[in-house]
Amino acid sequence: MGCVIRLRIDLAYDGGAFYGWAKQPELRTVQGEIESALARILRTPADGPQPRLVVAGRTDTGVHASHQVCHIDVDESALASCVGHMDAPAEVALQRRLDRMLPDDIVIHRISRAPEGFDARFSALERTYVYRVRDAAVPMDPRLRGFVLRLDDELDVDAMNEAMAATIGLHDFGSFATPNPGGTTIREVKIARWDRVPVRPLVAYADETARGSLGTPAYVTPAADSGLLTLTIVADAFARNMVRSLVGASIKVGQGKRSVAWFRDKVAEPKREGETGPIAPQGLTLEYVAYPPDDQLATRAEAIRAKRTL
Template sequence: MLNAVRLRIDLAYDGTGFYGWAKQPEIRTVQGEIERVLHTILRVPEGDPTEPLRLTVAGRTDTGVHASHQVCHLDVNEDVLKRCVGHMDVPPVIALTRRLQRMLPADIAIRGIAPAPDGFDARFSALERTYVYRIADRSSEVDPRTRNFVLHIDDELDLKSMNEAAAMTIGLHDFGSFATPNPGGTTIREVKTAYWRRVPQRTLIDDGMTMGERYRTPTVESGLVCFVIVADAFARNMVRSLVNGCVQVGIGKRSLDWFAGKMAAPLREGSTGPIAPQGLTLEHIEYPADDQLAVRAEAIRAKRTL
């Protein structure tokens, strides 16, 4: 693309009303909504081969999965980008940011847009992704306001055994028991951190004053059970399937030996399918220093082996 500029777009979304990230015909997706608005703002007909306005994302999320911090990039001709300025006396990137923020639906938020550094690729330059899965178990107070991003279960979870299971996932493994490979890809991934914690009960307002219990407002996540996992990348359904495996251990339905066997023999079967999507949120994407972006992108494109 001649005279093209690459833009980094940081965003968040409530995945409840979306059939995942990836654009699909006649189905509402995050990518589809953003690209539709981009075509309107930049006055480019959809299907124009000279200006596709195609987003490349750091990590595709599934139906019903949320993102508090997602990253994608867009390649666009500089002259086309200038079309969004209109009457605004601001640079094109700022104009694009403001128009997207105003025109996108309420379940998508643009955090920021900036020219990408040389060598930046939202997907292949990423060092790691962080996901969090939130559960309200029997020991948690269920808040109906959180139903779109917290899974409610009736059982009491044994976090000690769940953490023993989670510890088995750390390192370079073939997660074939818990994930589906893309065509031509693998389910080999490197998990850097994985653990379960219960969020401490705490107050939102605590200034040391003794104002009485009626003024003590609990934080919305107090008491929830959270699974935090960080990896260089994730295969399809990997996080939700690992969560399901850990939960089965945590409620006593499966043993740690069973989980260890699934890690040792990467074969998919019914008991390691994904848990419900609403508890899962993509929380963070980490990138290297600017001078390492292209090197990282080139290295990650290689097919992995153990």
């Protein structure tokens, strides 16, 4: 084997038809699809080490990503062989070949050579998730059913935000998550807020006096996400089921089924039980993964590997 180099892969996917990110036997997963395609492109021998992706954050069954990040270590000569007759850098050639081979519900945004010390998982500073809900305050657009949760109640957004305020800071989220083996449910939440998307035009017209054929005000096409309720939550990392469980609990508060004090107690006393289980996955999307400057990547990775305590 020749020189091994690390590649960073930025991608997106519609999680509706996947059993999550992590590769599983006999099940369709994002990791499984990409690794299988990479093995064919890089001509990996069946009896040799197979391509292995390391991801910034594993998403569950049905959860989407508009910006996911992973890395892979590849043999430089195998990467160079991707160029063929293309007049392009090897990373670009690999991306083009992946684009042609992957299914339509996975899109590769960019493949680049990772800077020294980069680790897609451990170098990350924070992850941003958004959960989208269409409540009774606005009609449901059936075209959005794949990534928006429909609820029949009109939610109390102020009460939901009062509850979510208790999550800000470093806490043990054991009431809302399960730890990985040897890990903890201690996480630092930096932002957690519900907002209603304003009803807004799809296109902002410079001439607000535009008239239709009968002289009446012209119809203004609304943006598809007008009126949606969105939870934006940012943390250094998330434990398994943490976001969906926080969403489910805060929605119970918004429906008037539980109080803000009940939610705060769940944050203060980490205890997993039936009332704080995860809500449906389709409303959740991983939106962004942030990293420090290149010269701080290795230091960040080393620090985050340490087991956290309060």
